[in-house]
Amino acid sequence: MQSIDKKYIYMNTIGCQMNVYDSERIIQSLQPLGYIESLSLDMADLIIVNTCTIRAKAEQKAFSFLGRLAKIKKKKPGIIIGVGGCMAQQEGKNILERVPFIDIVFGTHAVERLPRHIEKIASKRYRVVDVEMTNEIEELEHKESIIPKQQVEEISCFLTIMRGCDNYCTYCVVPYVRGREISRDPVSIVKEARKFVKTGVKEIFLLGQNVNSYGKKEELCSFHELLSRVNNIEGLLRIRFTTSHPKDLTEDLMRAFANLDKLCHHIHLPVQSGSNDILKKMNRKYTRERYVEKINQLRNICPEIAVTSDIIVGFPGETEDDFRQTLELIKLIEYDGLFAFQYSDRPNASASGLPDKISEKTKRDRLNELLEFQGHITKKKNRVLIGTDQEVLVEGFSKKELKNNTTSKGLTYQLTGRTPANKIVNFVCDDKTTDHQEMVGQVASVRIEKAFSHSLWGKLVKNHSSLNKLKGEKSYAA
Ligand code: SAH
Ligand code: SF4
Ligand code: F3S
Secondary structure (H helix, E strand, O other), rough: OOOOOOOEEEEEEEEOOOHHHHHHHHHHHHHHHHHOOOOOOOOOOEEEEEEEOOOHHHHHHHHHHHHHHHHHHHHHHOOOOEEHHHHHHHOOOOHHHHHHOOOOEEEOOOHHHHHHHHHHHHHHOOEEOOOOOOOHHHHHHHOOOOOOOOOOOOEEEEEEEEEOOOOOOOOOOHHHHHHOOOOOOHHHHHHHHHHHHHOOOOOOEOOOOOOOOOOOOOOOOOOHHHHHHHHOOEEEEEOEEEEEOHHHHHHHHHHHHHHHHOOOEEEEEOOOOOOOHHHHHHHOOOOOHHHHHHHHHHHHHHOOOOOEHHHHHHHOOOOHHHHHHHHHHHHHHOOOOEEEEEEOOOOOOOHHHHOOOOHHHHHHHHHHHHHHHHHHHHHHHHHHOOOEEEEEEEEEEOHHHHOOOHHHHOOOOOEEEOOOOOOOEEEEOOOOOHHOOOOOOOOOEEEEEEEEEOOEEEOHHHHHHOOOHHHOOOOOOO
């Protein structure tokens, strides 16, 4: 058998979790050609940037990275440079014109075809643009034998259950760059989830632009049914998902939070604006009142659920009063956390044609005010947790403490993980008999002692009840 030369691929991923997942697939699919991932640009034989185009800033990030590659290409002309993902899908051959040293531009539906293109480029130098959108769901399926390399030994991993979006929010490019919404077969999703769990994964993050419309179009099972199937996987400790669209949040899904033991009590439910006028212009298909009603219903069913959201400030025509209504909604809901963005005009998205654009300064001011406003709420909500015991899925050692504990005598270890509500907890365990390394990947009970804006701090609880034993896992107590 002919041996394949080892080659290195450097991957730069910009954008959302779906791009992270796709980058994994790209790396895996190139393994049969001899490529292995490298974190060094200098060693790379192939550099791929997986791009995003959700806001203008994401594109600037990609072009500024590509700018850095000019020197590398000059020094090493044999290197292959590729641009994939959403910006590649949108811009196609324009990217080749703008950055002449690029070898391949491939879109969001071309990941499966990438190895063939790379093989051809390597043997016969020519440039490729593949932005064909086939809308075939098979492209999302993993080849039987492959386990994502990066995700081996990971505690938490992403799993894409659907692709594309049919909602056409007027500000958003996703339907144009990811295509029509298509859901994967639930059997293949569960199979992939089991494969992850076998490699040691404890938490699975189900991904889609609108996961709660999963399966509807294809008349597959419903999203809450899919959750319940994943919940049955032995050895899996936690399930999370993102993103949910408020209009598709059903009572059945709300009940899943109360009924499925592995489903984390956290929902990311982007509201985008607190003003009905703006919501209408955004084509979000719900009103502020309906949104609040759903959150109330959800909190009745699952009182401890953490709720986070996305907000866009400065949508065309957003008045001071519209913005105040958003702040009032934030106050009313008391989100556990928020992602807020300044509206950015996108080609294709219909809002780019709307009048009454908001100035950059106003957008910036509104964003800052909103973030400060939410900052107080987050802190307040985090402070409520002081004195409580939280179930923390331990992800590893916190970087800071690793530095402090380079001596063999360092007895205080600082571990880090997340609560079911997705709050980061750094905690210490000063017991010499505990195997700290073994705690990674387990759920520990941690008493919260301090609360900050972005994290909590605590101590491993002594003699805590057998949390993990209940789940058939090891129990840790200092
Ligand atoms: N499918 C998800 C999110 C997709 S994009 C959903 O429907 O919620 C993530 C977030 O980016 C969006 O929720 C929105 O808040 C923000 N976003 C999308 N397009 C934008 C634009 N043109 N300008 C600013 N923010 C935008
Ligand atoms: Fe974009 Fe709206 Fe689809 Fe989310 S639901 S991806 S914001 S079009
Ligand atoms: Fe960006 Fe594409 Fe995700 S535009 S946010 S990488 S779906």
